[in-house]
Every structure is written in structure tokens, then in C-alpha cells.
Amino acid sequence: MKEMTARLTQAAPLTMRLFAATVCVNVLSFASPLFVMLILGQYTNTGFDGTLVTFAVGMVLAMALQVGLKQVRTAMAAAVSEAPDERLAAGVADVLTRARMGALWRVPEALRRSIPAHLDAVRKAYSATSITSVLDAPFCLAFIAAAWWLSPWVGAVALVGTAALLGQGLAATRAQQRTMREAQREDMTLRGMVESAQRGADTVRLFGGGVFVQERCARQGATVRGLNMAVERMRLGGMNAAMTIPVLARVAVYAVGAKEVVVGNLTVAGLIAANILVSRAFMVVAQFVGTGMRLARGRQALRDIRELSRVPLEAGSGTALREFSGRLSLRDVAFAYPGSSAPLFESLTVSLPPGSVAVVHGPSGAGKTTFARLLTGLVVPTRGDVLADGITLRQLAPAWWRAQVVYVPQEPTFVSGTLRENITLMRPDMDDEAVAEVVRLCGLTALVADLPQRLQTPLTRAGRTLSYGIRRRVALARAVTTQGRLVVMDDPFEGLDEDGVHVVSAVLRDCARQGRTIIVCADAPDVLTDAHVRLDLGRKPEPEIVWAASPGRQRTKEQSA
Template sequence: MITELLRRLLGRPMAALLVLASSFLASILALAAPLFVIQVLNRYVTHGVDATLTTLAGGTLLAILLEQSFRHARLQLLTQRANQRDSQISEGVGGIMAGADSSTLHRIAVEQREAMAQSLESIRQGLSANNLASMADLPFSLLFLLALFLLHPLIGSIVAILFVLVLLVGYLGSIVQQRSQQALTMARMRESRFIRFAGRHLESLRLYGTHQRIMQKWLGFVQESSKLQRRLNSRQGWVTGVQGVVQASQTLLVISVGAAEVVAGNLDVGTLIGANILAARALQPALKINALIGVLNRASEALGQVKNFSRIPGDSQEGATLKQVTGTLELRDLAFAYPGQNVVLFKDLNLQLPAGGVLVVTGSNGSGKTTMARLLAGFITPSNGQILLDGVDLQQLQRQWWWGQLCYLPQEPALMDGTLEENVNPDDADADILAQRVNRSDLNRFVDQSEQGLEMPVRDGGSNLAYGIRRRVSLVRALASLERAQSQAGQGGWAIFDEPTEGLDQAGQRAVLTLLRDLSQQKHTLVICSSDPVLIKGADWVLDLDSKPVPTLHATRVAKPATQEALL
């Protein structure tokens, strides 16, 4: 937190110098108001010279205008710097999400990944330009304390003690509230996830007899959040109460001590009133910062989350690239177990797949078909063994190059909010090429029947589209990847399809099977994760993941030409 504050306040030497100079000059000019009170009560009231009052009032008004000008200029500088840092942090988080090592990223809980957007907003609010300006004023409170010491050392000492006490209360309050704030943040995240689930799956709240159970779960979230909020409010109230006592004590002590000094002849009334104004101005920055403890704690917690997130290693930009691609695939002693689990999903898996071969990975639900697809795609790393592509270990290949060669169709389509065209045209292809892809994926019927066509909005990750339509969108993307790979390497390559016919009608299945046939004819090595009998019938090899812990590999008796026919 301190490091980020210094970066925003002092990150650029010239801007930092201007901020400090503006703060210093604004604080000097802020002395004009209490000095005006002292001079009016001591000189004008005593002598009654109107010219004195006019001169004092004009000079003070000019000082106030200049003070506000310096504060406005400082705020502009801090706004520019805060926006720059917010953009840098946001770009950094976005870069991590886009380029982080997939295996490490998937080990992080979903709610922690989803919390990044909320963390960025907490940082923006906590370290906004206005809050930075309040922090920049704090050191210059010493000017008001110094002025008090010069007016009356005893009153200056009393206010200095109260100033330190306010800072101490704020520091202790920050420590006390921080843990409660962290727990409340996690509880609110669980509430938010539940609300998103309820919004997307209304049927599940009403059917299957789950309404009461879901309501109990929701009430549990609400009660937990309410309990944590009450605890946080109680601690915030304690800090606010102590601050109120200190603030009231400031007026009480200054006036009491000053009145006694006035009676003793050591102080005049004008100086007493001016000293009380100076005391209030000296405590004001510290009280402002204490009022920001909540948002500063949230910003500090968010910065910690971003910092931990930034430790995730990125996908290596180094590694080998193959000048010539044939498409062979070999697995050597491959094994995988999820982190923290003792049971392996599979182990001791060995196979060699020649270029243009068709392997179907089959098994029951939960047997590891999708995990196998993600392993071969390089999104997660095996617990043991090697994946060799054209004789080169996948871990030694440059990831971006490898993904540029791969035609990949995931089981669960992931769409971004925007328009349908933004999702089906990742490489900004021209209209003719895009139309060919849409036709090949059998998405054209849906587009033609929609009033908005490719401009149809995609919301909530595609939840407003039918599952089969989302699968077709993924198929268009796979075609784009295929064309990119062919433009780089020509014939040959790799394709991984995870449950390609799931959720599709007959026309959609035929589009998938046609694409698989075309890939096979172009000597692409196919790995298809599916239990679809049609796909199994068209395979050269079948890998059965239901055989535990060592999967069983079967070579089919179907010759290659028949395999291509079977795919249709």
C-alpha cells in the first residue's frame, strides 16, 4: 500500500515536485483565514479603522482564491497520475489473465479470479485523486502546528498531542478493521456468485425440489454478510467515536487553556479564537484520512490480491518452433492427478500416433476426457511423462506458436460479451471468408433467421444463446484457427475436438463430421474426445479412459479409406 501511494504521489519527479509545491503553497495560504480573525479582533475592533478592515479582507480573499487555485491544479496533476496508474494496473491484470501460465491459473479458485474486477474498482476508489490530495495535506499539518507554537507554546503542545492521538487511533482502527473487511469481501463475493447463478438458471430454483435448499443457502450467505457487516460497523463506530471525542476535546482544551491565559493577561481574545481555528485546520487532514480507513483497507486488500496475482508466471515466450510440421503425436509414460488429490486420473500412458491418424478418447463422465484434451492442448501440465509433437516435447515448444498450429474445439464454449460477429471473427477476416466459415459450421441458418444477424448481442458469456448455437460459434473459431495454421505450415498439423457433436442437431453434427473428414484428408492428426459411437467407428485407435489407472488403447480394424467414409 505504501509503495503504491509513493508511486502515485512521487512516481514522476517533476509532477511530484509540483504536487508538493502546490500543497505547501496552499497550506501557507490557508493560514490567512485564522490570521485575518486575529488581526480583525486585535486591530480593527480596537482602533476601528475601516481601511484596515478593507485591506485585511481583500488580502484574505485573494489568499483564499489562490489557495483554491493551487488545490485545483494539484487535483488535476493527481487525477492524471491516478488514471495512469489505474490503467497500468488494469492492463497488467488483463495481461496476466491473457498470458498467464494456464496450469497455474487454473489452480486459483474461480471466485479469486472473478474478484479481480472488483479489486480494480476498490483500488480506483481507495487511491482516487481526492483521497491522494487528502494524504498530501497530512505532512503540511505541521505548518499549522508550528504557527500554534509561535502563538502559544502550551496550546501548540496540546494540539500536537491530539494530532498524534488521532493518527494513532486511525492506525489501530485500520488494523482492527482490516480482517473484518477481508472476511466481508469474501462473503459478498459468495453472494454475488449466487445471484449470478440465480439469474442464469432460474429453472433450477423452481424445479427438482431444490427451492427450499437454495433459499436456505441464500439466507446463510445473507446472515453471514450481515454478521460481518455489523462487526465491521461496530469497529468503525468505535474509531469514529474516539475521533469525535478527540475533536471535541480539541475545542474544549484550546478554549479552556486559552481563556485561562486571557484572564492571566498572557493571551488576547483574538489570538485565542485564531488559535482554535488553527487547531481545527491542523487536525483536519488526519481526521479526513481516518474517515477513509474503510476504502483504504479495501484498496490495500485489493493491491495485495493483485500483487499475488502478478506472481503467476506467464506463458514462456521462449521455446522451439518447428520449421516443418508433419503432425505426429507421441505420449510417453503420461500421468495426471489434480493438485491436492492422491488418486491419479490415469498413468503410464504410452502411444504413438502417426501424422493423419485419428484417435478417439472415450470413457464415462468424469473419466478424464476433457482433462486429456486440455493436456494435449498445453493448457495444463502432466504430473509425469511427456507429450511429443513431431518428436519435440510440448514443454519445449513456444506456446503461442503451438496454439497457432492447433485446431481446438472445447467442450464448453466460452463467448465474450459483445456481438456475434466479434465472437465468430477473431482474426478480422473479410466478409467472404467469414461467410464461408459460417456456412461450413451450419451457423448460417441461425444468422439468417435472426433480425440482427451477426450484430446480435451476446450477453453473460453467451447464456442468451442456445447451447448448440454456442457450439457452432466455437466451430467457426476452430475453422479460423485451422486456416491460420494452414497458411503457416501447409498440409499436416494437429486438431483436438472435445465432445464435438454434443448438443448439436443432425445438421450441426454433419458440419462437424465434414470438418473432421476434411482435416483427415489434409493429413491432420485428430484427437477426438467423445463417446459418440459414430466417431468411435471412424477412429484408427480408441483410448479407453474407463480402464484405470492405465488406459487401454485399441487399434480398430477399419482401414483408412473406410475411416474417412465412416466420419460422414
Template sequence: MKLLIARMWATPRFGGELALASVLINLLALVSSVYSIHVMNRYLGQGVDATLVTLTIGAAIAVIMEFWLRQARLRMAQLFCGGIEREYSGLAFTAFGTARFQLFEQIPLGQRREALAGLVTIQQGINGGNLAAILDGPFALLFIFALSLLSPILGLLALAVALVLTVLIFVIQRRMAEPAAEMVKHSARTSGLAQFLAGGGETIRAFNCYSGLQRRWEEGQEDLSALRRLVQRHQNLVQQLTQSATTVLTIGLFAVGAREVVAGDLNVGSLIGASILGTRALASIGRVAQLAEPLEKARHAIGQLDAMAKLPTERQQGSVPRTLKGEVQAVDLSFRFPGHPLPLFEGLNFTLQAGGVMAVVGGNGTGKTTFAKLLTGLLEPDRGHLKVDGMDLRHLVPEWWRQQLVYLPQEPIFFDGTVRENLTVLAPDMDDATLLDLCNGLDLGGFLDSSPDGLDMPLRGGGSTLPLGIRRRFALVRGLAGGGRVVILDEPTEGVDAQGCQAIARQLNEMVRRGCTVIAMTKDDFIIRAAQMVLDLNQKPTPRLVTAPAGAPAEMAPEHA
């Protein structure tokens, strides 16, 4: 609520129009009370039909005007809230897409998913209908003021009931804030298991996970249901309090008002009008009270997105060399994950000449993938330098540097879209003929021909429906489409069949002939034998470096070719 009010103050034009519309709407809302008073006092007292017709026509015009103004205000409120939604949508995309990878990866995946899911929560809390209800809330005082003009005693009674109701609702909302926030967090945690249930059918059955997961699922759903019931009880309590307060106020108004009518200080029409005004006042308060939960959830979601947005972003400035030869050099290079007592490696020094081939070997967890991410600039060393053509990677514009790479990550992931859209992300203007040549070069033509969609084949779920070997080769095509001169491959043949390995070897040989610098994290002998330099990350803390005799890289050919 504070955010909406602050934004209205920050945009005087929108805020002023919404405020003016709300004033007119609530002034017109007084018509029903005025109509009741005049019908009871003038028509019933005099019996003139013309009076009743005039009053009815006037009231009908007021109702139509109120309806029109409410619709116009709703459209303005939707535009206003739509701007906030777009702002946080853009904020989320920017934070997730440009935050420094090293810091971004330190945030747990579940927390990142929860922050993204918060966009829906923000849309549910910050919308035109809710803003309209908030704007109507303060006008409860207008109805009470109008009531006090009819009878000061009845006005004080209505004010007292409204104040008591407001205090009780405030207390309930404070008590509801914590379980509501906890429910959002718990929903995000259980969503991870829900995603596994949706996509992990093979694992659940093949490894008999059903019983163990069932317990976790039931416990999670039970905890979530308990929190949901607690929040719903608070919501129902607010509704019941509002209804009870309305009933109590109606009884009080008629009880006190009846005595004033008997005493001659009030007429029957004014008593009925006072009842209508009191009901409207409490209804305005009740509508605002019902927004407590969605607004609290939206506040929590906004806090999470704001925290993500505070992450430092990747550099947008730096050097952009005119040419790139492709010499890669490490000078006293060291890297340690935050919170780990020992470095993954340290004191690494090497110079790989442009057009050379390096094989990086090591067991699981020795740092091959981390080294690949250092080379791409996704991670930064704790000490030392990684240089290309004598320039520190930290001094280059990251976007430019990655355009110079042919990068194959260990776990290739694709966005939801067609094969064409994914493979040409580095070269959006690439024509189909060129793209198909790249695919055929990695023996993917047959796979594409097997689908009626061809390059329009849809990819879903990060490409997880593709066979691993096909997915890796598609990912290599994606990297090749950019035309980079420095090739960084993380386990290029993992999960690839013999025919695919031959295709990858041919492509590697072609890149070497073109003078590309190749650095491959691999366990494949055919790549290791062809390498001029082998970096062994098994040796700690300083990796062992083996350099082959000077000369051109050997031809790569898998033994099972």
C-alpha cells in the first residue's frame, strides 16, 4: 500500500486524476442516502408523483455517472499499476540476465525461483481493482461526516464503531503478516518438489523414490495447508468482524436514532439515510482490510526482487580491440569459492599461442568447469590474471569477449523456442542454408530430417527432451554460429555416440586449420594426444602443465572412428 501511495505522489498527473475521480465517485455515492431521505420526507409526506419522478431520475443519472466514473478510474488505475508491473518485470529480467554471474550463482536456486515467481504475486496484489478499493478507503470518513450532519450523536456512534473495527483489523493484519510471508516461502520450497514430480517420472520409478518423496510431499503440503488455514482464518475473522460491526452499527443507529425521532430531533428519512451512510463507511473499511494478504505477499515479493536488483551487474564498459589473434595467457592465476578454506587451484601460469590446442584434464570436482567459466569471464580469479592477446579479461567488455568465443558449456540449456531461434542467438540474421551446413557438419541433418518441423522443431524444458548427444551437438552449433576465434569446450563428447564424436573431431580439426585457439576440458585421448599443452587439475594446489614439442597440433581422430 505504501508503494502505491508513494508512486501516486511521484506521478502527480496520474495521482491527481485518480484522486479527483475518487472524490467524484464517493460524492455521487451519497446520492442513495439523499434519495432515501427525500423520498421518505417529501414524497411520503406530500404524495406528489412529480417529486418522486424527479428524485428517481436524478438518482438514476447519479448512478450512471458513478458507474461511468468507476470504469474510467479502473482503466486509469490499471494503466498506473500496469506501469509498476512492467517496471518489476523489467527489473527481474535485468537482474537475472545481467547480474554478475559469480554473485548470482551464490544465491540458492530455490530463492531465485521464488523471486521470479513473485512477479505473479505482485500482479495479484498491485492491480487496478485493489488500487480503486484503497482509494475509496479514506472516504469512509466522508460518509461518517455526512452522517454527523444528520445527527451528531449518530455520527459519533459510527465513528466509534469504525475506529474499533479499524484497530481490530490492524491487529489482525499484523498477526497475519508473518504467516502470510512464511506461506509464500513455503510455497516456493514445495514448488521444487512439484517440478521434480512433473519432470522426474523416470527417476521416481527407476529408483523407487515414491515412498520417500510421498512423505516429503505430504509433510510439505500439510505444513502449507496449515499456514493457508491460519491465513484464511485471519481473513475470515476480518470479514466476520466487518459484518458484525455493520450489524452492530445498524442496530445502534436505529436504537439511538429511534429515540431521536420520538424526541423530534430526527425524522424517519434521515434515520434511514444514516443507516445507509454507516453501512457504506464500514464497507469501505472492509474492502481495504481484505487486501491485507495480497498486499503483504506483493510487498514480500517486491523485497526479494529489490534484493536481486541490488546485485552488481556485469561491466558495460571496457576495451574493445580491433583485432583478435587468440593468444591465451594465465599469470599466477588462483581461484577459491567463497566460504571454502582452500583454493581450487593457485599459482597457474601458461601461455597458449594463438591457434594452439590445450586439453584440460582432471577428475570430477577438480575445477574443469570452473576453469571454463573463468575463461569466458563468467567468474573472476581471486588472484592473478587471465589475458587474451596480452589484455586482462577484466579490462575487456564482457559482451564483446563472448562474441569472440565458441563456447560449449558442460550442461547445455536452451530457452523455449524453435531450434532455429536457439541456434542463431549469436547470429540472428543467419540464413537457413548456412545454419543447415553447420548442423550437417555435426551430423545433425538426419535428426532434423526425422522431424516434420525441421528447424522449426520446438524446444521445451531447456531442451531436456533431446538426447544428450544431440543436445550437446546442437549447443556446439549454437557456439559455432557466432564465428568466434577462441574455442572453449567443456566435455565436448560427453554422452555423444561414435558417429557424433567423429563429427566433433572433424569440426575441431577444421577450427584448428582456420587458426582458432582451442581449449577443451576433456577426458578424450584423441583430444589430449593432439594438444600442444595439457593442464592437469588433479595436482593441487598448483596444476601440472605438460607441453608437447613445438609444432602444429596433431590431427584429431577418435579411436572408434
């Protein structure tokens, strides 16, 4: 309830109007029992039709007013949560787009993948329906008090019945919520198994893993089904109890009320009115119990979202140089993943003047991709600094710095959008002529021409519907649009055919002619035959740095051949 109270408090003027509307809606609920008492009391005694018409018109007006107030109240309740829901969604988006990658990796994958569902659970928990049912809940006592005023015995029966319904509902909600959380965890495990089998389809088939996968998925599936069946049994049990308790309570109301009528303590009209009041009290309690389940899910979702929100973010601002020359320095840089027994590298100090060409090489797992990400600011050194024109990356504005880097990752991924939107992600204002030139430069002209929607073709599944080689070319096109002075390519020739190698080599030659600083990460040290400097990350813990005796024009393996 803390979150709901906070939301209501933040919108204090609106909340006051919402409270006033709630009072009016619930006061108008007394119109029905009052109408019954007046009709059965006065009209049946006098038989005057004018009285009947007056009471009927008054009842209709009260109902119409109540319906109108309910609609207004629903709109106000929705407005209470509109801004908090938007802030929460914006905060989550901010974390996912600005979180430090090293910290984000430590967040469980299941939590990251369930964020959209968590946001939906929060919206439902604090929806207009939930807010109005919580505000209506105290008026249950007003309805019981009215029934008590008509007959203390009837009021006592109503009080016991509503207490039983509330207690049963809350207990069932807690039990169901615990089982649902366990079911969700096990279901996420099952989804991971299925996804792993799909991604590793070749492994499953080539190495006879089908039976193993089927057995594991079958066992996990049985666990999930068992938990889901338990949740369903609890839900049905709760529904049955929610229907049975009010019925039994109304039977008791009529039984006790009939005895009161016989002894002269209650009229027949009073008995009917009391039953209407008791029914209204039970309806309010039932709605509150249903809201309790949504609130429980919302609280759990908020806890998970807040756990994600504790991830440290990249700086939102910083220094932006007037111009970046391309000079890059590493000063006593070390990097180690949390929990690892040894650093990937340490004590790395090197300075690359503008226009330098460097090859960072080493076997798989040596840290080449991590080194590339370090230069882009995606990860930060465990010790030391990376400096651009003498300014540490820690002080530079991340957005500005990445606009200075032509970065091609080893495993490129793309956002949900069109091919054109992905290529121009850094420069969305590029005109069609400039985009066409980038497409030509990266050898994508024929591919784009074959696509039914050309550059407007949507990329789905992070671009995995494209072949690996085409993804590399699209990533290259996206990178060169930045026109940065630092070029960082992680294994740029991997997975490319002869034409693809030619395209990448041409881009590298063009960058070298323009005097850009080039850093290429690869397994082999001779991927660029005339590099000015080579860093061997295979040497642990301190990489070996070898400078060329007389740096010449940068050449690729293609040129040497």
C-alpha cells in the first residue's frame, strides 16, 4: 500500500476530488435500500400512486448520478497513476540504455527479460480499478453499520461474514502468490532450456543431444505444470469460497432477520433493505480481495524493477571537446571481470598519435573484445585510464565520445526498426544521397535492391534474420556514418567472403588516407601487415607491445597478397 499511498499523495489536489467522488458514489449506494423501505413502508400503506412515481423518479436520478460519478471517478483514478507509470517506464528505459555494461551483466537474465511483464503488472496493480476498490473498502463498514442500525443481530452476521471473506481472501492471495512466484521461476528455467535448444540446434542434432534435451525439458515441464495446477486449484478454491461465504451469510441474514421480524424488532422492508446493504458490503470486500492479488504482483514487480534500478548508470553529461584529433592513450590500464581469479590484462601503457594503426591480437579469450569495448567506454578499467587527447574517458560525455568512434563489434546486433533507421542510428538526419553512398561504400547496394522494401525493410530479432556476413556489412555501414577520428574494429574479417574482405579493406584504406587512428582486434598479428604497433594480449598479465621499426603505409592482408 506504500506505493499507492505515495501516488495518491503526489497528486494531492486530484486525490481530494477523487475522495469526494468516492464518498458521493458510496452514499448514493444507500438509495436502493432506502427506496425499498419507503416503497414497502409508505406506498403499500397509502396506495397513493404519486408517492410511487416520486420515489421511482428519485431512484432513477440517484442511479444516473451514481453512474456518471463512477465514470468521472474512474478517469480521475487513472490520472493518478498516469505520471508515475510513465516515470517508471522512462526510468527502466534509462537504466537499460545507460547502465554500465559490467553491472548490467550481473543482473540475472531472467529479470532483464521479464521487465516488460513487470511494468504491465505494476500498471494493473495501480490501475483505476485497483485504486477505486481500495478507496471503496472502508465504506464496507458503513454498509454494515447501516444494517446494524436496522438490526444488531443482522449487523453482527454481516460483520462475521465479511471478516471471514476478507480473511480467506487475503490468506488465499498470499498462498497463491508464493506458488505463482515459484511457477514463474521454473517457467523461466524451462524457457531458457527451450531457447538454448533452439540456438544450439546444430549441436543437438550433430551430437545426439535430442534425448537429453527432451528428458530435461520434460522434467522441467512437469514441474511447471504441477505448480500451475496448484495455482489453478488455489484460484478455483478461492473463487468457490468467495461465492460460498456470501451465500451462507445471506442465508444467515434472512434466517436471523426473519426471527427479528417475527418478534417485532424488524420490519419486512427493513429485512430486505438490510440484505441489500449486506450484499453491497460483500461486493466491496470481494473487489478489495481481488485487488489484493494485483497489488501483491505489483509489489513483487516493483521490487524487481527497483533491483534493476540500483545498477549504476553511465554519466549523463560530461566534457565534449571542440575537436578530437585521434590521439589515444592508455595509462596503467588493467581490467578484470568481477569474481575472476586473474585480470585479462594489466599495467598496459601505450600512446597512439593521430593516424596510428594498431593491431590488438591474441587467442580466443585473451580479452580482445573487452579491449575494444574498453575503448568505446562500454566498460571501464579496473585500474588506470583511457585518455582521448589527454582527457580521461571518465570525464567525457559518453554520447559525445561514441560519436567520435567508428566501431564495428564482433557480433553486431540491431534495434527493432528499418534497415535505414539502423544504418543512420547515430545520424538520423542523413539525407537519402548520403545514405546511398554509405550503402555503396559497404557493398550493400545489391542486397538492398533485392529487398522488397529496400531500406525500409524491418530488421527483427536483433537482425539475426540476416546472414552473419550481411550483418557485419550493415554494422560497418552503421559505423562509418559517425565519421569519427577513431576506428575500432573487432575481428572485422571474420565470417566474410572475398567480396566482404575487399569492402572492409577498402574502408580501412580510406580511413588510413584520412589520417584516422585505426585499432583492429584479431586473432593473428599480421591482419594488417604494416601496422605501426601490435599489442599481444596473449601475454599475461602484462601485454607485449611491439612498435614497427619504420612505420610505412598501412596495408591489409588483401593488399599484401
